[in-house]
Amino acid sequence: MRLADPHRSRAVLMGTSVFRSPELQPLPAVANNLAGMYQVLTDPALGGLLPDRCTTLHNAPDLRALYRHLRAAAADAEDTFLIYYAGHGLTGPRRHELYLTLTDTEPDELRVTALEFELISELFGECPAANRVLILDCCYSGRAAQPMTMAGDKGLILGQIDIAGTYTLTSSPANTPSLAPPGELYTAFTGELLSLLRAGIPGGPELLTLGTLYRRLHRTMALHGHPLPSQRGTDTAELLALSRNPAAHLPAVADVPPPQPVEQAAPPPPLTPLRKRGIPYYALRPLIWPGLALLPASLISRFVGGADSYGTLLVVLWWAWLAVLFVGLARAVPLALKPFRLQVDRHGMEMTCQGRAVALDWGQIAAVKIEPRGHLRRPALCVRPAADGSVRLLPASGRPPYREHGTGWIVLCYVKQLRLRPEEVRDAVIAYGGQRWRA
Structure with a gap:
């Protein structure tokens, strides 16, 4: 040797x-x-x-x-x-x-x-x-x-x-x-x-x-x-x-056996297509409740109280409401054929809403949060693109998905459109997006 x-x-x-x-x-x-x-x-x-x-x-x-x-x-x-x-x-x-x-x-x-x-x-x-x-x-x-x-x-x-x-x-x-x-x-x-x-x-x-x-x-x-x-x-x-051997003078170190593989918990399944099909009730709710309130009074006035001016007014209002409801249905049915869909997985987030789609991978996303938006201040899922993210510009129409002027946030959807609790969206974003979630 x-x-x-x-x-x-x-x-x-x-x-x-x-x-x-x-x-x-x-x-x-x-x-x-x-x-x-x-x-x-x-x-x-x-x-x-x-x-x-x-x-x-x-x-x-x-x-x-x-x-x-x-x-x-x-x-x-x-x-x-x-x-x-x-x-x-x-x-x-x-x-x-x-x-x-x-x-x-x-x-x-x-x-x-x-x-x-x-x-x-x-x-x-x-x-x-x-x-x-x-x-x-x-x-x-x-x-x-x-x-x-x-x-x-x-x-x-x-x-x-x-x-x-x-x-x-x-x-x-x-x-x-x-x-x-x-x-x-x-x-x-x-x-x-x-x-x-x-x-x-x-x-x-x-x-x-x-x-x-x-x-x-x-x-x-x-x-x-x-x-x-x-x-x-x-x-x-x-x-x-x-x-x-530069370490010959050092004390010998016992061989450490290879570590046994540790079974790690599998990541939660992706928030696979969550769809809200049918007529978007959230949009028709302001029309439905007034009509339901007018219906009993109009029926009583029409069949019990006679044809006085008050009863006639109620009947006219009820029929006017019914006409508005049909107009709302005519607008809502096409939207029902384009269901809402949110998907959060290891690749990123994808939102399809009323025929418009936004897909962002995690490299394009800087932050995600749920905050009140719109005139009714409803909880909305908001995404802030990264500085270098190439995201297709969206119109600031006020109807999700859209990009807010001044803030740079993209409003993907209102949470209730998906029949989800905010906690469900939060858990999915934390599981796959980590620190991008903003409380």
Whole structure:
């Protein structure tokens, strides 16, 4: 168990973060991967390699120039030769061999635009170094640690380096993509590897060997639900140390078992379509009650009290009311065919009222409240759009849904139109909109 000889070892750190092919998504975290690996490997307190013996190749465009650089570094290494790669990994269409992508890689021209893994295997076979280490952080990188025998006189083995003193560490199994979470500083695998090399293992050995790193990485990646790394080594290659353990002097920390999943209460079901069908009674109420009050008096005057002027007046008023009621019904029936509907769910709020619809997702909503509105001061559901929300302008007609002049609030509907209690609307908004509710 030892570190690589800094004067007789070589390391090549390769990575591709931008691609000319539209089929390959950029990987901005790769640049940070390379910088982090270089810092750790050349740190005298950690990896200890000499800076001029550790080369970084970022976004190499030319396959031939890259291969020549790798071949020269392999020939120059006497103790340890290390290759690290981060980027997209693709597989060939026929033999499913692994290819490492470059900036100019075209997925349908892999053989001439990407670095075939078999070339690395040949370089390792020709390298005079006692130890050869390959670390791959790419999709399908497990193919480099999995035996895949194909027919041939020499029994060629794809995705495997069975050369004495060789060790391969990959970020994922053979048929699994690796993770590069958007917005993260590093890819998932390299981020965990760098964290382990920098922080060390409390109470662990003085040197962090490749085997020790693999076992720790396997446990950590499983704990976080990431693709599990793979390894393959020959002879005692896994006993080669990649770095010193900066936490060796600290007391050991007992392994904490993965937390058991906690069953969380499911969110309340969406306030699924709440409709008020039929004639909108709230609009006809001012017409209905006067008529019902006049009806008994008019009947008594007509059939009991005779045809005096007072009775005649009541009958005329009653018939006038009936005419107004029919006019109101004529206006209300078309509205009844366009029912009110409010929906509050994880996406946002949608209100359909009298043939007009307003749909806002939560990103467009700054606040929600229920306040009296209109001449009758009835409780109304009001929404204030966010400053950057793109909400279609509504007329200030006084009939919901409409936008108030001066305040910027949108009055979606009157609560009684939906036959809802204000508490029901409040609970649904709090469940899905959180702090947007204003008491």
